[in-house]
């Protein structure tokens with residue numbers, strides 16, 4: 001038995017995606033970091049601590065995710081984790097490419113970090129390393145083993161594109177051998193390097209719907225919670241933009257704060273952190289786009305990745321695109 005549900009947006013809880021730096025040891029072909037928009041700096045620990053305080057009013061309802069670049073390249077990540085814990089954030093996650101620099105596992109404890117989340121984009125090193133870089137497959141597998149040995153809860157993120165969809169069906173076996181708690185399927189976004197490549201790597205609607213839900217169910221049968229983006233709304237479903245009905249913040253080390261990840265390639269951020277205060281950006285910014293109602297659903301999708309839209313003979317969209325933050329979750333039943 002399994003339980004599938006759509007995760008509804010809520011103003012009750014918030015997500016804070018905190019990019020501590022943009023530097024990384026890898027150079028993944030789909031990396032969404034865009035130095036022209038996100039800068040190249042590494043935030044000093046005292047700045048990180050002050051910026052955490054900025055978002056701490058709702059700390060007990062906020063899930064905090066530390067990312068980069070590669071966040072474990074930041075020598076003060078353990079101090080950032082400890083400050084976040086002191087401020088009482090609801091959950092603390094570290095997103096990593098697996099290399100776990102600076103002996104991070106020795107400097108934090110499972111009582112301080114709720115989840116360490118590893119990115120893997122192939123069931124084999126050949127496919128994963130072609131996308132993420134030589135040695136990255138082994139780093140993730142070894143990183144998960146080391147983290148589990150120390151008692152950390154681990155999850156995995158698999159970003160689906162036409163380069164690795166074919167290996168998703170091999171993931172249930174790998175996942176069940178790794179003792180992880182959650183598996184996240186992501187859809188590749190046409191931003192950062194993917195946008196620059198000028199070639200569509202997202203999979204078609206038919207392929208997505210024929211592969212993803214089935215693989216997600218199979219992985220959930222191994223006892224792992226599986227989350228994947230809805231992407232295509234069913235005809236009876238209502239469209240909602242998380243920028244309006246939810247509380248998500250994507251903070252970059254140059255002070256930009258976005259409400260929508262699809263906007264990150266553009267200077268459309270809703271806020272800028274200036275002198276440790278959250279300052280609303282002047283018009284036009286992403287919040288003005290969220291208010292636009294279009295028959296295709298997500299307005300940013302239509303602007304930056306219209307290739308995934310199809311139209312009927314009368315000009316009406318054949319389907320609507322959901323907010324990229326709308327997820328399906330499959331829970332294995334005990």
Ligand code: SF4
Nearest residue numbers: 024026028031069097
């Ligand atoms: S590990 Fe993450 S930050 Fe580093 S290159 Fe890959 S996608 Fe970009």
Ligand code: SF4
Nearest residue numbers: 241243260298323324
């Ligand atoms: S992805 Fe689309 S629907 Fe979701 S927050 Fe961004 S603009 Fe709104």
